[in-house]
Amino acid sequence: MHPAPILTFYARNVSEALFLGLQALQNSGVEVQTRNGPALEFPTPVCTTYTHPRERVLFYPTRDANPFFHLFESLWMLDGRNDVEWVARYNRQISQYSDDGVTFHGAYGHRWRKWFGFDQLEAAIDRLNTFPNDRRTVVTMWDPSADFQVNDHLADVPCNTQIYFSVREGLVEMTVTNRSNDLIWGAYGANAVHMSILQEYVAARLELGVGRYHQFSNNLHAYVDIFENMKGIQAEYDPYLTLGKEGLSYNPPPLVDDHTTFDTELTTWINEHHLQENSDHYRTPFNNSFFELTATPMRIAWGLWKNKKVKEAIDYAQTIEDKAWQKACVEWLTRRKELEA
Structure with missing residues (x-):
């Protein structure tokens, strides 16, 4: 018996990816027991490519994503923070992932900008400015000395582990690798906002355009109770195609006007x-x-x-x-x- 191939989703934006992912998980998901309850997972890793990553906002009423939290957490990350107090203002439940109620052990933005003793984003931008065809620009969030434990006592270790940046044809391309990805809450939810904002920021700092965003999820899953609640979302619910003038497609305003400030x-x-x-x-x-x-x-x-x-x-x-x-x-x-x- 031949092993199943790695699944690949090629989507315009996160709304399309969520619909495709839910349908595929319904058809090929395998139920497993986890420490958080029963889940459906894909039998192989999954790669998702977004062609329009700046179309990052979710609208599905069934999903009921909190847009305030999605944006504000992303900006909090980009500022390199790890404090609970600020971000918990917009989602009290996030506090449960802090071990001490004060900081988050695995906060992505803190890992990007402070955890390793230097600002990885500045280093990545400097490298891409110096070597435009570079293949060594890697930003890491996983720290083996702090995260690779023999027990599960930590409430928060990074799920997204590395980010690869490259420049091709005047566009910043980005690949994010993830060890364990919740399809509904993470991959096709908050992560699509977090990472696309990071990609747009890096592109602006380089004075380049935003290219494709690739997400490699080693384990892509959804918890059964949440998955059941998502049944019935409509494929055509994508306002980006009609939000523009006279009902045409919409190009959102830039995140960055002046990258120097x-x-x-x-x-x-x-x-x-x-x-x-x-x-x-x-x-x-x-x-x-x-x-x-x-x-x-x-x-x-x-x-x-x-x-x-x-x-x-x-x-x-x-x-x-x-x-x-x-x-x-x-x-x-x-x-x-x-x-x-």
Whole structure:
């Protein structure tokens, strides 16, 4: 009997990948018992290629992805942080993955920028600037000395382990390897946001375009109870194809306008959360308009929702410049308003 080949999904964006992955797992998934309960897993590794990785927002009502958390966690990572307090504001459940309630052992952004004693992203950017055809630009998140344990006492070790960057035809290509990937929550959910934002950031720093994003998942799975809840999602639900003017496809605004000030402005934006969540009048001017026109309105809308002003939150979310994030936030808030009714 010949072993099954590695599965490959070639998708425009994360919405298409989620649909394809769920259908394939339904057809070929093998049920296994895990320490977190029964799961369906693919019998071989899976490689997913995104041709339009900047189309990173999920809209499926059944999935009910929290767009605020997806974006804010990604920016928190890019700032190199590992603190629980800041990111847990947008998802309290994430605290369970901290061993001490203060920091996360395996926080990706901290691994990228601080864990190993130097900033791996700066090193990667310098290398690609120096050697445009390079094949040695590897950013690692897995630290064998800290993560390879004989027991399972750590609550948080990196699932994504390495990132490979290359430049081809003026575009930054990225491959991410993952040891254990939850199809619904991770691979075709939060990870697609985390990593595509990282890819866009690196491309902007190099003053290049964004190429393909390849995700290699050694073990791609979904827990049975969550998988059952996802049945019935519709393949055609992809607003990126109609969000543009006159119902045409939508090209989201850039994450980075001025890469020389982006890192400083990112840290400033992160540190101003207490001001912006409690005031719709507080606006810091930024050279990078994404902070002022997309991230800040999202944060203010979140603050209104947390203060039980759901209608005001929905109204404010309508001011988000990026129409994909705007649509996802309005729909997510509207679903919560309907639950309260």
